[in-house]
Amino acid sequence: MSTLSEVYRDNPLHPQHIIPLDFESAHTVPESHIWPETNDFQHSGWSNGELSIPVIDLMDPNVVEHIGHACETWGMFQVIGHGVCLSLLEEVEAEARRLFELPARQKMKALRSPGGATGYGTARITPFFSKNMWHEGFTIMGSCVDHAKELWPRNYKRFCDTMVEYQKKMKALAYQLWLLVLKSLDIQEKDVTWAASLQHSEAALQLNSYPCCPDPDRVLGLAPHTDTLLLTIVHQSDSNGLQVFKDGVLGWVSVSPIAGALVVNVGDLLHIVSNARFLTAYHRVVANQACHRVSIAYFYGPPAESELVPILPKLQAPCYRSLTVKEYVSVKAKHLEKALSLIRI
Numbered sequence: 081m082s083t084l085s086e087v088y089r090d091n092p093l094h095p096q097h098i099i100p101l102d103f104e105s106a107h108t109v110p111e112s113h114i115w116p117e118t119n120d121f122q123h124s125g126w127s128n129g130e131l132s133i134p135v136i137d138l139m140d141p142n143v144v145e146h147i148g149h150a151c152e153t154w155g156m157f158q159v160i161g162h163g164v165c166l167s168l169l170e171e172v173e174a175e176a177r178r179l180f181e182l183p184a185r186q187k188m189k190a191l192r193s194p195g196g197a198t199g200y201g202t203a204r205i206t207p208f209f210s211k212n213m214w215h216e217g218f219t220i221m222g223s224c225v226d227h228a229k230e231l232w233p234r235n236y237k238r239f240c241d242t243m244v245e246y247q248k249k250m251k252a253l254a255y256q257l258w259l260l261v262l263k264s265l266d267i268q269e270k271d272v273t274w275a276a277s278l279q280h281s282e283a284a285l286q287l288n289s290y291p292c293c294p295d296p297d298r299v300l301g302l303a304p305h306t307d308t309l310l311l312t313i314v315h316q317s318d319s320n321g322l323q324v325f326k327d328g329v330l331g332w333v334s335v336s337p338i339a340g341a342l343v344v345n346v347g348d349l350l351h352i353v354s355n356a357r358f359l360t361a362y363h364r365v366v367a368n369q370a371c372h373r374v375s376i377a378y379f380y381g382p383p384a385e386s387e388l389v390p391i392l393p394k395l396q397a398p399c400y401r402s403l404t405v406k407e408y409v410s411v412k413a414k415h416l417e418k419a420l421s422l423i424r425i
């Protein structure tokens with residue numbers, strides 16, 4: 081069983097925190113989805129050029145330095161030259177849309193159970209906020225056949241085959257990125273005790289849907305958060321929405337879609353392993369009036385029992401205590417953004 085499914089089973093959610101709004105019938109925004117402090121949502125200061133996250137070509141001879149610098153300064157970058165073909169990105173997005181365009185009563189057949197990790201439902205961070213998000217999701221870990229059969233009893237194969245193929249490509253790309261990250265930290269793969277088991281750990285694929293919103297200035301697609309595992313790879317559809325927080329004068333910065341590029345986030349576990357040298361990307365998604373935005377996020381990390389130890393350059397003291405992946409995921413499931421400060425030395 082994977083890290084995430086074990087922890088979610090031990091931290092069940094209330095059913096009211098799992099069922100998304102029926103967006104198709106929502107012609108106005110209900111009170112439950114109006115966020116009080118909303119006026120900055122659409123006005124992220126910057127979106128282009130130097131004032132956005134770096135775009136890194138994996139074929140660039142200086143790729144290691146570029147990745148190291150991006151992880152230190154933004155905790156997020158976009159990759160091109162990654163070898164995942166555009167047609168697969170288009171197919172996975174089309175299948176995600178096919179799912180989210182089903183009527184609400186059909187999607188409800190694959191609803192995530194209270195202690196479950198997979199299926200249709202709200203974002204897992206929902207219980208930490210008093211307002212709901214303008215979002216619905218579908219989580220896959222391992223095979224998605226059972227849930228897909230609930231959605232399309234006779235026509236589930238295309239969806240499943242696409243998700244399997246996409247996860248295979250993401251796993252290979254995540255491993256390639258992980259090796260580049262290690263190089264940029266000047267760490268040998270053999271010095272990471274759980275490095276070999278990365279190949280066997282089960283990742284999660286999260287399909288996200290942000291329907292068109294009649295009043296986008298007053299809602300949030302996804303509330304601010306950091307991702308928990310090592311690295312996240314995101315394919316986003318061709319509409320703005322994702323923003324990353326940059327300390328200092330910039331504040332929230334848009335991550336504009338680039339056709340064929342994939343967004344990579346540093347997650348909490350990589351921040352810990354790098355002894356806080358790499359930033360964990362604090363990000364959110366804002367809503368949109370004109371477009372139905374879809375994204376596909378692949379979360380990559382070591383198996384549950386792996387012991388996380390900050391890897392230290394000479395004379396540096398560890399910023400975080402050592403703990404297992406499972407322990408950290410469980411602290412995060414209970415405390416969300418306070419989790420890192422709770423394990424800080």
Ligand SMILES: O=C(O)CCC(=O)C(=O)O
Pocket residue numbers: 286288302307314316322363365374375377
């Ligand atoms: O929709 C996006 O671009 C980001 C999704 C995300 O942050 C997540 O699934 O954790």
Ligand SMILES: [Fe+2]
Pocket residue numbers: 305306307363
């Ligand atoms: Fe995220």
